Structure formats: structure tokens, C-alpha cells
Amino acid sequence: MPIHAPTLPPRPLQGEGLAPALVLARFEVRRILRQRLGRFFGFAFALVLLVDLALVYFKPMAGVAGQLLPQGAAFQAGLLGKVLLFLLWLQVAQVGGGLVARDTLYRIRPLMYAHPVRHLDYLLGKGLVAVGLPFLILLPFILLPWGVSLLMAGAQGPVWPTAPLHLIPAALVVSFLMGILTLGASSLASTPGGGFAWALGGVLGCGVLGTLLSGLMGNPGWYAVSPMALAQAWPRILCGASGELGWIATGLGTLVHLSFWLGVAVLRTRPREALA
Amino acid sequence: MITLDRASLRYGDILGLSPTSFSLPMGGGITGLLGPNGAGKSSLLQLLCGLLPPSGGEVRVFGEAPYRNPAVLVRIGMVPEGDRFPAGLRGDRWLRMMGRLSGLAGTELESALARALAMVGMVDRAHLPFSSMSKGMRQRVRLAQGLLHQPELLVLDEPFNGLDPEARLELMETLRGLAGQGKHILVSSHILGEVAQLTDRILLLLRGRLLAEGSVSEIRALLDRHPVELRVHSGDPRAVARWAVEESGLAGLRMEEGAVVLSVRSPRTFLPRFQEAVSQGAFPFTALSPLDLDLDAVFHYLVQDHA
Amino acid sequence: MIRFEQLEVRYGSRVALQGVDLELGPGVTGILGPNGAGKSTLLKTLLGLLKPNAGQGWVLGIPLGSPESVRLREQVGYMPEYDALVEDVSAFEQVAFWGELSGMAAPQARDRAHEVLHFVGLDESRYRAVSGYSTGMRQRVKLAQALVHSPGLLFLDEPTNGLDPDGRSRMLDLVLKVRDQLGASVLLSSHLLEDVERCADHLVILDQGCLKASGSMNGLRSRLARRCELRFLDPLTPGQEAALQELGSLLATRNGLYDLELLEPDPVAPFRWAQAQGAVLVQLTPRHDRLDEVLLRALHG
């Protein structure tokens, strides 16, 4: 009868693991789901969604003899409305602000680069969460009203049958804007709270600047400095509704914000510097 | 003179130090403060340095209660553990501020600063900002902070942490020098070997109580449950073993390659007989080393027996 | 395991490692040197994060600077000096996470996490969040993280930092267990000479990016002829102390330990002297170089 002394065998070789970026993203998602604040935001979003649905149906019904009628472009864009986007900014700043900063605080990043995680993997993993989260939250706000509208009134409903074609790209751009901005802000901070502050500061600060500039210059194009205004502009533009910001200003503003914050994130997470 | 009279310290409901009484004479010398994590070392240090008031009982340093007592604080220097430093400041500037806060000014301050920096070997590097100093340099500046006002009692909490080996040796030399100048130094450390190099006098805390106090050899002599182990290297270990079993007072014996380990109940009676036998050439002999008379062994026996 | 030939690594114009010739086999190698000696550069080089600017190097058979060297990170384990733990997650979950990052599929990584945590001796507490762990437990999690992918080479940076005597001794036992049971090469960087003395088979001394000394422990700690250390049962009287010169020249005294150069290399002589003086010897050991002496000699020539 042999004695099997406890020991540590070599690592198992069978089975290919996921790409590091996906492992990273899943780890973050699990962590987010455990937070109490996450549940609060979930509740808030559900509330907004309900109000949205109610507005979609009861407003036109009350107006014209209780019938569901097709609505204009502004209405479609309104599905990704001001209140929703504001809440989302808060949520993304809260979650995204901690994405990189928490690794900085706990000094995990050096260890990641000591394991087979490349700089690109790291950014991809974090970016996936930062961009994916707002996108996944926005998606039901597009698809639910659209689906219900189709079911109840077919092509004659208040939501265009083609609305997702306009709104999903808008949601994607908005998610990128939110995600990349908070990623950059988060990499500037050394604590999750600090990341939240940098993200909110970036959004609100640019917002104040945009308001001041457009007010003083008398040109609403300057609103493009504000990421909040940009996020609101995209659904309107892609649905063809008129707004304060035109194509060019919106595109330019978004591009500048994306490249600036992405650059910050890239610079602040380099492996060489992380491994002290 | 430090006196504790049933002094205790609680953090809320958490025990820091159980009611403890002892007194420690001052005068030049070094006392090592030892104990496992959570033994109450830092609680004791904080009571002595007047950072925290005792939750019960009394603490007296130089005859007065030290808690935020200026008359006591000017006579104590302390270096807390950890790499703490004011970000963005330069070493000498910070030290000058510390000196002013101790009531030094003018030329008196400058000479105190120069003396303290010389003592820690930082004269030419103190003007650097803390952030560009190495851990070891920052520790020296903190030490200078404790020496600035020429305190009679210097309390050091884990002073060697983060220092490289050379800096450790230098710091030990500095501390021995200070002790020679009549200062009393209380050093808390986890590194028993370093405490042993510095001093023979220790205070050992365990689970918030004072467990032992005195010199290492005195304390070892009290631990009579543990026989002393002596390793004898010899060309013929069997001959040593044969000699030893004839002797009384042998508690055990273990053969090793080229050596034999003898467990002895009373080294005081056994060793003279051993010495006599070696001198008379009763067996071949090359070396004798006691295995458990040092601080390391004393510490482990004490902690084992009372944990 | 590691072979460097005239290796040089620079950050821009600053030289971090210079002309390093080194060959290390299996076992534990202690790395000594002041702060800023180049230890962290060495680590980054071993992980393939820095490319040598001159010279050549092989780590586990992989040439440094070659495209293959990205694979080094799969074969080198790193235990950092500072706390690098995800505080709000359990030890189990984070070790599994590191396993997955090293390319294991999720179920394998979870089994592996349990195995590794058993190995480092972290029991039921593995399911609790790390934020409540003691220093010793934290060090164990860090070690588990470095072992999860079965590295052939381990870099342990100050593994006993902040531990109390008991915890330190257990951590060093664990280091030896890694050497003996896993057959991995271990690079042990420590400021505590006692730790290195206890664990290391080889020694490397670095200073300002240059290799000052390397070799086996015993080779570097040469035995000094006729030198021995004496300790007596009771402190010597000043008269006895003065009489020590009959025995040889007294080189140093520290806390009752006399460092003596004997007149003749006879271990029995001190006993005869003690008999005559009425003193009792408890220690008489031939004197090797202490590690601090080896270090100082290597650093200052």
C-alpha cells in the first residue's frame, strides 16, 4: 500500500485557455456584478426604461385618438435620451474609473506583465469592459421599444422598423466615447475613487468649457468640446434629427476625445514602467 | 526610567496590550523589543512615546505621563515603522521644520541639524526631495528626525526594514555609538539576528502581555524544560558519544555525520567536565557549537511554550 | 538555467546592467546588492521585457531579445516585494485568475489554484477576500501566484519582508520546498543576509549594474585558517580577557563572542587555556567568512 505524499504536480497541459484579454474582461465583469452600487444602477436603469416605454406608447396614443402613429426622427433619437445618457455617464465613470486605477492601487499591473499578458491584451481587456458595459445597457433601450412597437403596430408603430440600423451604430459610438474616456481618466488616477473623480471631472469640466465657449463665441459648434453634448448628438445625427451640433463638429470632437484619452491610457499602462 | 503600572491599551474592543507592569532603567544602552505579529509591540511603543493614552493603568516616562506631554516629548525621539515621508518635500527642509516644532531656532537649529545629519551619514544628500531618495536614505532622514533634539530616549520601530545589508551594518554601528554616548535606545525588530548583534537585553511580548525581560542568557537559564543541545565535531564522534553516555546529566544523544549532538540538562555542571575531558585528550575534538543558547532559540522556546 | 555573456541593458542613455557574465544552474541563488544595484532590471530582462543592448543571454535555453523571448513569461514566475493582491477577491479566485492568464482553461485553472494553495499551506481562508489576510498569508498568496504556471525559474523579491520570526522561518522552508519538490531554479533577492545564508546554494552580488561576485556559497565563504570564535559560560573578567593573548590575537569582540586568531591551529588549546584560567567554554567554532564580510569585500574590494 503506497503512501501518496502531497505534492504539487506540474501544471495541466490539456485544454487551451481563453485569450488573456477575455480572461481579464471576465474577471472585471464578475467584480462589477458583485458591487452593491451596480445593483443600484441596475434599478435606476430599469426605471428609466419603464418610463421610456410608457412615453413611447401613451404619449402618441393620448394625442391622436388612441392610435399608435409613426413618429419623427427626433422621437427615434429620443430613445437614447438625455436622462438615460446622463445616468449612463455616471455609471460608466463609476465603473470605468476603477478599471485601471484599481490595478494601480493594488499594484497588479506589474504582475500581469510578468505573466503572459501583453500591453495590447491589457488595453483590449479593459476596453472591452469599458465599452461593452454602456453598449449592453443601451441595447435594450433600442431593441425593446422597437420590438414592442413592431408587435403592436407593425411598420405603422411609433418606432421606425429601421430604427436599430440608426440607433445601434449611435450606441456603439457613444459607448466607445464613454468607455475610452473613462479608461483614460482611470489610468490617470491611483485609486478607483480618483478615477471616478477624473472621469467626472473630465466630462463635467469639458461640459462647462463647452457651455462657456459656445455662449461667449455665440457659436453652438463649441458644444463639441463637451463629451456629454457629443453623446447626445450622435443619435440625433444618425437618425437625421436636427440638433445644435453638426456632422463635422461632432465627428471632430469625438475623434479628438477618443484619440486623446486612448493616448493617455496607452502611455500610462506601459509594461516597462509598470514593473518597478 | 520607564514605568508601566497595569497599563493597557485597547482599540475599541480590540486588545493592543493587556495590563502590563514593568520598569526599565534608563542610561546608555540598547533594549530589544521582540514578539510575533500582534504581540503588542507597537502598542507599547505608542504608549511610551505619548501618541496614545493608556486605556487603563498608568504609563510614566521620566516620571510623567507621556501622552501629548511636551515635557516628556522633548526628551523622546521616535522613528515609526514604515516608509512614511511627506511627498514633495526635501529632506533638510522637513527636518528644519521638525526642529522648529521642537522649539529649536536659529543657530541652535542649524547645528542640531548638522549634527543629526552627520550622525546618520546624510550630510551631502539631505537636500534631495524624498521622492528621489532610496528607501534607505529616507530611513536615515527619519532617524535624523528622531535625533534632532538630542533626546535621552530613542525609540525605533523596525528601523532596519527596507535597508540594504550594508546600510543595516552602518545603522547598527551608529546605534551602538549613540548607546555609548549615554542614550537609551529601544529597538523593536522582527529580525532576531540583528537584535542579537545589537544587544543582549530584551523585552519579549506575546499576545499583548510581557512574557520575558532580561538578558538572553538569564532568560535561557530559566527555560530549564529545554535541555541545551551541543554539537561536537570530532574525528571520531562515536568516541565522544561513548564518553558522554558514561557521564550523568545527559538527556539525549543524536549522531550526525562527523559530529554528535548532546542534549544536556545542566550545562553548568556538564560543560566543566567536558572541558576537562577535551583538555586531557579523552577523545578527538575539532569544534563545539551550542545549538540553542542564542536569541533565536530563546525566542522560539518562549513563543512555543506560551502560545 | 541562465547564461549571460557580456550582457548590457540600458534605459535610453542610462546603463542599468553592464558587462554581466553569469552562469547559473538549478538550486537557490541569493542575489545581494544595495538598492539600485540593478535587481529590478535583471528581473525585467529575465521576463523578456527588456532587450539586451549588447552581449547575449539565454534564460531557460531561450535567447534574450529573440522573438521567442516573449514566451519567457510563461516560464518565469515572479513574486514581487510589495503587496500585489486584488484586495476585494478571494485568494482562490485570484490564483485561478492568474492561472487563466497564463493560458490554462478555466476548469484546469481552478483545480490548479487549489493545488497551489495547498502547496503554500493556505487552507480554509482561501475563500475569504484577501483584504482580511495577515502578512504571512499575503506572502503565501503571492508565492502561489508565482507558482501557478509551473515556472522553471522563480524570482522571489524579498519574500520574508514584514514577517515575524515564525512566519519568516516558515516562508524560508517553503522556498526550500519549492527547490526540492518542484525542481525550479529560484532567484532569491533579499536584504536579510540570514535568509540568504539559510536558503541559498549560490550567490550573486550586484552593484550599480555590475556583477561584483558570483559562485557557490561555500566557495565564497572561505574558511579562515587559525581563526575561531569562542564563547564562555560566564563573562570573562578583565584579567581573563587580557590573558586571551596567550592563546592568540583577539580580532573582535561582540556580545561575548571572541573572534580570535590562534597561535597554533590546535582546537584543544583553548580548552587547556580555559582550564588554567578557571573559565568554561561553551563554543569553539572555526571561523568562516560571514556573509556580511563577503558582501563588503565584494562591494568595496
Place this chain on the structure above:
Amino acid sequence: MPLRPSPMTALAALLQGYLPRLVQLRGWVVAALPMVVVLGGLVVSILLRLNGTPSGGATPMALFHLGLAPVMVPIMALVAAPAGIREDMEQRTLPFLLLRPGPVWVLPFARGAGWFLWGGLWLGVACLGLGVLGLEVSTHFLALLLAYWAELAFLSLLGLLFRRGTLWGVLALFLWDPLVRFLPGRLQWFTFIHHVEALAGRSPQGGEGILAQAPVETGFWASALVLLVFGLLCWAAAGWKLHVTPIGLSGGEAEG
């Protein structure tokens, strides 16, 4: 034998000792905050003048009431306050100060005073800049200075009392202040912005209350006194809190 330093000596030592912090990153952020608004305003008004568009007195008033008073001064206080006594707690250097024989109650003010003077200096420069555009300098400067004084003291106290002091500060300055503006009655008394407006005059495009109430009026000197005394009380409370709380090496408190 060194003597116990007097409160003034301790104040001077800390003020001087921490002076270099003011001209590092955080200090320049504090300085830049009001300057961004003013320089932006100057550039815009020059551009407008070159275009031939006349800019009325509304521009400096807008900069003051939309930029400086409600946004920049609170942010300055938010940036500066954590660099006071809170910083010593966070980097665990407070024990070094407590180990010295000086009075403890002077510490919070001594650590905040430098930030007050530095911020005040730049607010003065900002007001002079706006003066070029036609703003009445002295009352506006007094309003900003007193607001900064009160807010800095308030945030320093919060930082001492709560671990998340800055968060509570953000809530107080950016949620409570603007929200209460729309509420009726004497509640306005408990906002900073109300007293700033009492000192500097109401914003020309000022917010209409949701509940459309007649605005509450407070006298110039009454508001000045309120801000001044509130600040003093906050510093005193911070000093008292530190004086009565035993603080150990870990920065935590122990119960006597």
C-alpha cells in the same frame, strides 16, 4: 534643552515647511483653475472686439457667476483641502507632527493656511483680470475670497472627520448648493452660493426658482460675517477634533 514651541511658532514652522508644496503640481492646478476662466474670457473678448462685436458688461459678469463662483472656487477648495491635514493622515506622517511638543489644535489651520493664501492670491489675480473687462474688483474679490475661505475650512474639517471627506464635499458643493437654490425660503441661507451672491450681486441670467419664489435677500455685511465666522468655526472644530482624538501610528483612532 528645546522648549515647547508657541502656537505661533508652530504655525510659522508648518507654513514655511510646507511652502514648496504650493509650487508643485497641485498648487499650479489651484492657480490654473481661476486663470483658465479669466484668460479664456480675455481671449474671447479680444476676438469679439476685433470682429467689431461690442461686448457688454455681461461677459465678465457671466464669467464670474457661471465660471468662478459656482464652479472654480469649489473645485479649488476640493483640490486644496486634501493637501492639508488630510494629506498627513493619508501618507501617515501625522505621527511625526504629534510626536513634537507643539500644540496639536493648531495643526489643521497651519496646514490649510498656506493653501488659503495661495488660492487667495490667484483669485485676486483673476479678479484684476476681470477688472480689465469692466468688473468691479473689490466686492467681487471679497466674495470669492470669503467663499474660498469658508469652503476650504469646511472641506478640511470634512476630510478630518470622514475617510471619504472629499466625496461628501463634492455632494455638499455640487448637489446641495445648486439644488437648494431652487428651493424656497431660508434654506438658501445654508448655501455658499447664496452668500456669494449677497456679496457680489445676483447673476444677471440667474436661475429662476422652480417654485418661483421671491429670492431671499441677505445684507452685504451679514453675508461677509457668515462666511468668515463659518470658516473660523470649521478651523476651530478641526483643531478641537484633532486635539481630543488620540491618533496612533496607523493613523487610526484609539479609544481612551
